[in-house]
Amino acid sequence: MADREPLVDSPLAEKDYTQTVVIAMDGSEFSDYALQFYADCLHRPENNVWLVHVTEYKIISQPALAIMSGSTDMSLITKEIEAEEKKTTELFDHLKQKISFLKLNAHIESVHGDVGPSIITFASEKNADFVVVGCRGKGKIRRTFTGSVADYITHHSHVPVVIARNSDHLEKLHIHSPFKLKKQ
Template sequence: MANTTRTIMIAIDDSDHSEYAFDFYAEHIYKPEDRIVLVHVPEYSNILSTSSLLTDPNIVSELLKDMEERTRDLVEKYSIKMREHNVSGHVKQQCGKPGEAIIEASREEGITMLILGTRGMGLVRRTFVGSVSDYCLHHSDVPVLICRHKTSKHSKGHHS
């Protein structure tokens, strides 16, 4: 019998959008034999590599402590969510620009599918800065599922 294990990568951060993506996976896509990789790209990895303003070691140290604490909280939150949904997997922390780092992690892990939340940026902002979901969609070697949060202000919906 062929190996039926899928490796699903879900990008996480401390937003409602990534929580919605995880919940969508757990409720609609999950199969018991799935292996889950939650990938997290801390914000500071991008800031530290691009900012010339961070020359004060005390500021850098405080920033790192704050981000490490937020990352620990995030890992704990998703560890609990995985246990609640009886999902097995691990968290992979990746450094760099978020889109590039997620794609790099997806290749390292040999994933079957990539799942992302989206902040639903407006057209102008997305045109100038791009979005992580756009980047991943165009650079992924595997199918990408982009979950738009129902309450996103840019979601299309019927008004009564």
Template sequence: MDRLHRMGNDVVVAHCPDYSAIYHTPGISGDPSLVAELVREEAVKIGVIVDKLRERLTKTGVPGRILRLNGHPGSSLVKAAEEEEVDYVVTGTRGRGMMSRKILGSVSDYIVHHSHVPVVVCQRPKEQQQQV
């Protein structure tokens, strides 16, 4: 926000959960009750994320709104950017290794290659990245 946001900008924060790991994990995808429980747990985590995003917008005084999206994250985010007529997209990256990206795909790669507007991909500092 410090580097890209300018007064007068309206910010649209979009979050689309990625369930691909659940459906591609051996032993999990064949058990509907386990998948349902994992989806419920994810919904709680999403609520926490959305609350933190809302708090951050309020705390910084940045005007904007939050979109909760469903579907494939990459295409859902690109579609939302088109519908909201944004000027640019800022997305994060988890810093996954090459194998994870090959198997699960990369949302940020998808957005970069399919967005109709410029995309800024931000990466967390190495010490904050999760090892997958």
């Protein structure tokens, strides 16, 4: 077989491989695993990485909850906003430590609204090349009644979605994981 010369004029030779990646973070172990999976298996130093957290004010976005709780008192709304803002601040501190540990150059941002649609909108605004989400591993019946952010994003995203299913879930389901993650 003859040696081939590299294709210097190939469009791939000059292509910018910088990708914009959006990673959905909710503070759970599943989203932490998604970030770890991205860092171990998908990250390239030139990537533009965005960690996005959606702050969801349930009592405001779902007024029926306020009526059911028997109160439409403004102090209840104020308490929910303060509690959500505190959780968001704590999550940001955790994420800053995590990206420092993983040696990732990433932006952290919080948006407000329904989780699935907000992540889709954020990814679209950032012109994301793909989205990474964790998966809680809910069964089909439970997902049918409660919904799933990962399912929503998968079905509504205009870019590829990587669902990082925790290896513990794979072991419980007796499925072999093709990715061997580095032990920390």
